[in-house]
Amino acid sequence: MVDELLIKNGRVIDPANGIDKKCDVLIVDGKIAEVGEKIQDSRPKTQDQRTVIDATDKLVAPGLIDIHVHFREPGDEEEETIASGSAAAVAAGFTSVVCMPNTNPTIENETDVEYIHRKGRKARKTHVYVMGAITKQRNGVELAEMGLMAEAGAVGFTDDGNGVQDQSVMLRALKYAAMFDVVVAQHCQDDGFAGDGVMNSGYYSTILGLPGIDPLAEEAMLWRDIQLVKKMPPGRIRYHAQHISTAGSVELIRAAKEKSLPITCEVTPHHLLLTEECCAEYDTNYKVNPPLRGSKDVEALKQAVADGLIDALVSDHAPHLQSEKELEFLAAPFGIASLECALALFVKALIEPGVLDWPGLISLMAEKPARIIGVDKGTLGVGKQADVTIIDPDAEHEIDVNKFRSKSRNCPYHGWKVKGKVEKTIVGGEIRFEA
Ligand SMILES: [Zn+2]
Ligand SMILES: [Zn+2]
Numbered sequence: 001m002v003d004e005l006l007i008k009n010g011r012v013i014d015p016a017n018g019i020d021k022k023c024d025v026l027i028v029d030g031k032i033a034e035v036g037e038k039i040q041d042s043r044p045k046t047q048d049q050r051t052v053i054d055a056t057d058k059l060v061a062p063g064l065i066d067i068h069v070h071f072r073e074p075g076d077e078e079e080e081t082i083a084s085g086s087a088a089a090v091a092a093g094f095t096s097v098v099c100m101p102n103t104n105p106t107i108e109n110e111t112d113v114e115y116i117h118r119k120g121r122k123a124r125k126t127h128v129y130v131m132g133a134i135t136k137q138r139n140g141v142e143l144a145e146m147g148l149m150a151e152a153g154a155v156g157f158t159d160d161g162n163g164v165q166d167q168s169v170m171l172r173a174l175k176y177a178a179m180f181d182v183v184v185a186q187h188c189q190d191d192g193f194a195g196d197g198v199m200n201s202g203y204y205s206t207i208l209g210l211p212g213i214d215p216l217a218e219e220a221m222l223w224r225d226i227q228l229v230k231k232m233p234p235g236r237i238r239y240h241a242q243h244i245s246t247a248g249s250v251e252l253i254r255a256a257k258e259k260s261l262p263i264t265c266e267v268t269p270h271h272l273l274l275t276e277e278c279c280a281e282y283d284t285n286y287k288v289n290p291p292l293r294g295s296k297d298v299e300a301l302k303q304a305v306a307d308g309l310i311d312a313l314v315s316d317h318a319p320h321l322q323s324e325k326e327l328e329f330l331a332a333p334f335g336i337a338s339l340e341c342a343l344a345l346f347v348k349a350l351i352e353p354g355v356l357d358w359p360g361l362i363s364l365m366a367e368k369p370a371r372i373i374g375v376d377k378g379t380l381g382v383g384k385q386a387d388v389t390i391i392d393p394d395a396e397h398e399i400d401v402n403k404f405r406s407k408s409r410n411c412p413y414h415g416w417k418v419k420g421k422v423e424k425t426i427v428g429g430e431i432r433f434e435a
Contacts, residue, residue: 003028003029003049003050004026004027004028004049004050004051005026005027005050005051005053005386005426005429005431006024006025006026006027006039006050006051006052006053007024007025007026007027007053007055007060007388007390008024008039008052008053008054008055008056009022009024009054009055009056010022010023010024010025010055010056010058010059010060010390011058011059011060012024012025012035012060012061012380013059013060013061013358013359013362014035014061014062014362014379014380014381015359015360015362015363015366015367016062016363016367016378016379016380016381017035017379017380017381019035019380020358020359022037023035023036023037023039024036024037024038024039025039025060025380025388026039027386027388027426027429028429029429030385030386030428030429030430031383031384031385031386031429032380032381032382032383032384032385032386033382034382035380035382051431053390053424055390055423057392057394058390058391058392058393058423059358059362059390059391059392059393060380060388060390061362061366061380061388061389061390061391062362062366062367062377062378062379062380062387062388062389063093063094063095063096063366063377063378063387063388063389063425063426063427064092064093064094064095064096064343064362064365064366064389065094065095065096065097065098065365065366065369065370065373065377065378066089066092066094066096066097066098066314066315066317066339066342066365066369067097067098067155067156067266067312067314067369067372067373068098068100068160068242068243068266068268068314068315068316068317069085069089069097069098069099069100069314069315069316069317069339070099070100070102070316070317070318070319070335071084071085071086071097071099071128072085072103072319073085073103073116073119074103074104074105074115075103075104075105076103076104078321078407079319079320079321079407079408080319080406080407080408081119081407082099082116082119082120082122082123082128083119083122083123083125084405084406084407085097085099085317085319085339085406086120086123086124086125086126086128087123087125087405088317088339088340088404088405088406089125089126089339090125090126090425090427090432090433091340091405091422091425091433092339092340092341092342092343092422093343093389093391093422093425093433094126094339094342094389094425095126095127095377095387095388095389095425095426095427095432096126096127096128096129096370096375096377096387097126097127097128097129097339098129098130098131098155098156098373099116099128099129099130099131100131100158100160100161101130101131101132101133101138101158101159101160102133102138102159102160102161102162105137106133106136106137106138106144107130107131107132107133107149107154108132108133108136108137108144108145108149109132109144109145109148109149110145110148110149110151110152112132112149113130113132113149113152113153113154114152116128116130117130117152117153124432125427125432125433126425126427126432127377127387127427127428129153129154129155129373129375130153130154130155131154131155131156131157131158131160131185132144132145132146132149132150132154132156132157133157133158133159134146134157134158134159134164134169134170134173134184135159135164135169135173138159138160138161138162139162140159140162140164140165140166140169141166141169143169143172143173143176144157146173146176146177146180146182147176147179147180150177150180150182151180154182155182155183155373155374155375156182156183156184156185156240156372156373157173157177157182157183157184157185158184158185158186158187158242159186159187160185160187160242161187161289162187162189163186163187163188163189163190163191163221164186165190165191167224167228170186170224170225170228171228171231174228174229174232174237174239175232175237177237177238178232178235178236178237178238179236181236181238181374182238182374183238183239183240183264183372183373183374184237184238184239184240185239185240185241185242186221186222186225186239186240186241186242187242187243188217188218188219188221188222188225188241188242188244188249188290189213189217189218189221189289189290190216190217190218190220190221190224191217192217192220193213193214193216193217193220194213194214194217195211195213196211197210197211197212197213197214197217197291198210198211198212198213198287198291198329198330199212199213199276199279199287199291199292199329200212200213200215200276200291200292200293200294201213201214201215202276202294204276204277204279204280205276208279208280208282208329210279210329210330211330212291213289213290213291215245215246215247215248215249215293215297216248217290218244218245218246218248218249218290219246219248219249219252222241222244222249222252222253223252225239225241226252226255226256226261226263229256229261229262229263230259230261237262238262238264238372239261239262239263239264240263240264240265240266240311240372241253241263241264241265241266242265242266242314242316243266243267243268243271243290243314243316244265244266244267244271244290244301244310245267245271245290245291245292245293245297245301246290246293246297246300247296247297247299247300247301249265250300250301250303250304250309253265253304253309254304254307254309257309264311264312264368264372265309265310265311265312266310266311266312266313266314266369267301267304267305267310267312267313267314268313268314268315268316268338269313269315269338269341269342269345269346269349270288270292270316270336270338270412271290271292271293271297271298271301272298272301272302272305272345272346272349272350273298273345273348273349274286274292274298274412275292275293275294275295275297275298276291276292276293276294278292278412279291279292279329282328282329283412284325284326284327284328284329284332284410285325285336285410285411285412286336286412287329287332287333287334287335288316288318288334288335288336289334289335302349302350302353302355305350305355305356305364306355306356310364311364311368311369311371311372312364312365312368312369312372313342313346313350313361313364313365313369314369315338315339315342316335316336316338317336317337317338317339317342317406318334318335318336318337318410319335319337319406319407319408319410320332320333320335320337320408320410321408322408322409322410325410335410336410336411336412337401337404337406337408337409337410337411338411338413339406340404340405340406341399341411341413341416341418343365343391343420343422344397344399344418344419344420344421345413345418346361346365347361347393347418347419347420348416348418348419351420352419358393366378366379366389367379385428385429386426386428386429387426387427387428388424388425388426389422389424389425389426390422390423390424390425390426391420391421391422391423392420392421392422392423392435393419393420394419394420395419395420395421396417396418396419397417397418397419397421398415398416398417398418399411399413399414399415399416399418400414400415401413401414421435422435423435
């Protein structure tokens with residue numbers, strides 16, 4: 001580990017501290033020591049203790065944080081491991097990720113949480129956090145060991161992949177999580193409306209002869225959860241709606257935020273870039289849950305980002321084996337592996353059309369996600385752990401799934417021409433990725 005790292009001449013963007021200017025960042029012993037113009041190191045140091053990075057024409061941002069990834073370990077290590085997922089994460093600029101608990105077995109007690117943390121430390125790439133399950137085996141019946149998982153460092157709870165169907169179970173989960181000041185995240189899906197649907201219900205599901213998932217499946221559960229949050233006494237309760245995908249959900253979030261309810265939400269690149277029409281060739285790389293929706297939904301989500309209603313941009317990186325994705329559309333698993341191109345996809349979806357500027361994007365990929373999971377990260381404040389992502393905002397390149405560090409290739413963006421590339425990823429003051 002280098003003792004000192006000096007990043008010179010970059011455009012430093014630190015939304016949490018209102019910084020967007022050309023300056024230097026000095027890292028000493030793994031912490032941010034100074035952010036300012038023309039930092040000269042006054043102390044005598046031998047050359048090998050100090051590394052100088054020239055970041056001219058580059059963006060220097062707080063390390064990016066993806067609060068929604070599936071690393072498939074334990075149980076499906078042929079699809080992804082914490083080691084392969086972590087390597088993909090730092091190559092994509094993510095200094096922290098949050099693994100979902102829908103592994104095999106489910107992450108539902110403190111031993112499971114510690115297992116993920118241990119594997120993450122061993123991988124020595126990105127910080128690996130985990131959300132524990134809300135209910136045992138994510139079957140929606142009996143609450144999991146939420147208190148013990150919170151003590152072990154779980155940064156949230158979710159039954160991701162499933163929505164919690166029983167309202168009384170969900171109410172108890174919210175009350176219980178509030179005692180530990182941990183966020184409850186919901187994969188909003190009312191199974192009564194979702195049925196055995198495999199894509200958005202509408203014109204395309206009809207002509208393709210595929211069972212549809214009505215937007216109401218998402219909106220009904222989101223509406224119900226908002227009512228539950230309203231019933232809770234004010235205090236430490238925090239509710240997070242995962243991967244919202246419909247115009248109706250945007251309106252529910254808008255109304256909830258106008259009432260200042262403790263509700264946050266996230267959106268994925270695929271719900272900002274792709275529509276249900278993509279399923280027309282039965283390509284299972286477009287089979288994802290919640291499903292790709294209509295163009296009006298995509299526009300509503302972009303408007304929601306512009307209006308400040310979205311709190312985090314996440315990949316929902318969901319790796320799957322090619323052999324599984326080669327099954328027919330009805331049988332193939334849901335999910336897109338997009339961790340490694342997530343930043344460039346958000347640039348395409350949000351910066352290129354002028355929905356966000358770079359400080360706005362960095363805020364939704366670092367500062368605000370850190371707040372949702374309650375970790376002291378997402379800024380370049382002096383004294384903070386030095387997690388830094390250096391980005392070349394103008395670098396054009398083509399997405400090539402064959403170059404992914406991820407073990408899986410189920411990604412519909414292969415061959416897309418995109419802009420914005422990660423140059424270096426620094427985790428705790430160590431350079432963990434260099435382009
Ligand atoms: Zn989900
Ligand atoms: Zn997910």
